[in-house]
Amino acid sequence: MKPTVHDIAAHAGVSLATVDRVLNGRAGVRPATREKVEAAIEALGFVRDVAAANLAKGRVYSFVFILPANDNSFMQALRAEVQAAAERGRRERMSLVMRDVPAFDIAALVAALDDAGRDRPDGVAFVAIDAPEVRAAADRLVEQGIAVVTLVSDLSGSRRVHFAGIDNIAAGRTAGTLLGRFLGGRPGPVLPLAGSLMVRDHRERLEGFGSVMAERFAARAILPVLEGRDDPVETGRLVQEALLAHPDLAGIYSAGAGNRGLIRALQAGGSGVRPVVIVHELTGATRDALAQDLIDGVLNQDAGHEVRSAIRVLKAETDRSAVVAAQERIRIDIFLKDNLP
């Protein structure tokens, strides 16, 4: 049978309370006593039962998720995943509240972070805007002993314990290789599209994309980046114009959201061979477009995985326990028509 606190108390010749104090690193134990207990723990190979401990503590993990009130499909999916996790959480001694903040609003995000801190939750997860004020606010939470995790978009130089999101430079490079190789010898320029170059993830994707194109497909002309503000209408308009301006357009890489507009423009595109298209995020629209051969590949980050991972990391941080590193690496999923889930 696995040894329990009782066994180690007996073995060390002390009471349960003392064992508990040593186990939890609380003060008020004479060094000699502490050593006896530690020796017993070592000797019996004791590992504490976290479930029992949490039960005794009456612990309820309390986490706050702060998400941008952005209306694109990806953010909707992310919110749905947080919601689902919150519901499951009831079964597992976890209270998870979700708060919306206006998108791309630094002041609002800072306020939300400070606000979240006031309730003294065990952990906070949020989609970062990469700004010094936000970094400072995140660090204030860490200062209070609250575990902080960034979600989808990271915050450089901050003391957040973890980033639950993909490597966007690698994603951009992957898109570049896919697009370059799918194009093969087909002539014509390539159009990069983003939501906004102010957002770190889009910027990094284009950076990765650009470097691969320069390294491996140097002959290919790259048009200037168009910014569609993650808005389907705006994006659609920009693409339509580009298709007219460049009848020989060979490829499109859409690093941002608003792909419904891109897809509509492609459908309307009409005559000629359509360009090779790689986009981000598997949504209803991009999924259908892939199935109908309107686009060629979708890079995706799994919102469900990101949310579950953020929760696991926050829990582990609260318990001071370890995570399985490999499980918390968010993959860059590549979907072709053939491996749609």
Place this chain on the structure above:
Amino acid sequence: MKPTVHDIAAHAGVSLATVDRVLNGRAGVRPATREKVEAAIEALGFVRDVAAANLAKGRVYSFVFILPANDNSFMQALRAEVQAAAERGRRERMSLVMRDVPAFDIAALVAALDDAGRDRPDGVAFVAIDAPEVRAAADRLVEQGIAVVTLVSDLSGSRRVHFAGIDNIAAGRTAGTLLGRFLGGRPGPVLPLAGSLMVRDHRERLEGFGSVMAERFAARAILPVLEGRDDPVETGRLVQEALLAHPDLAGIYSAGAGNRGLIRALQAGGSGVRPVVIVHELTGATRDALAQDLIDGVLNQDAGHEVRSAIRVLKAETDRSAVVAAQERIRIDIFLKDNLP
């Protein structure tokens, strides 16, 4: 505060024991009483605390993993993941034992399954060989009330509760599209490679591969499948011969293991442009080959994910609780040089 068994006992005007009997569907409760309790559960929105229940039961989940004593990198990785999970399990009231059986040996696998059943574990996970005898043995376990999960390779028509592995037909199709598109207009035939056509996963991969080639790249000549028995030496020899016999060989799809041999043959290949190569399973060898531009893409199944998923499903089955379906779908990971983990 979340309602507990005490609350519902009070609300229903019965004792804890009766509540427990109803909760666990045990006999010996008058229908009228049962209904009172069920009404209280409903009214208070009670959800049982599984951790507390397991503590009280002194439950230790007991699972057996049966893996082929196959020496390729993938199986080694799989065994390492099971080992790691077993170690973590000590912390989480789980006893996980791993048993080896000779690879591709139906009788040995059947014996191992029957043997596992004798210890009456809560669940068994194993890499299936798709044969009627194995199916019967698996069903015998299910009959005993043991949860059964197949791992990596599935068992058609059996009563296993879950398959923790990838969709191999889709994987083959994906490989086909990648290879076909990477080839573009480059002339020359394509060589499919497998470990053995007796194994279901390899067969399915080639099936998917073949259908995509026929549908979308009909002009491309496909050479007869070569079987390398998942052995590096044998596979290397076959590829070397093929390279000599077909100097214009344009592509290779390796659906099985033994890729070290393939890679060596490619390195030796020397003169001319090397074929476009897509293989399965990210190992040390395939990873290096990808980084060095010796091969073009790796399809992968995440052994760690498969093992963790199998465990989650077995646990859920034992507890009669639900899983997050999306979390248990094993992805077909696609790795290019640019998104290596």
Place this chain on the structure above:
DNA sequence: CTGTTAGCGCTTTCAA
């Protein structure tokens, strides 16, 4: 500084 004792939420004898 250390020990005693009463739980956390649930299950399980053993009586009634």
Place this chain on the structure above:
DNA sequence: TTGAAAGCGCTAACAG
């Protein structure tokens, strides 16, 4: 058919 009471492994007052 039902209930009282003890206890799973751990923590947290409260004494001493």
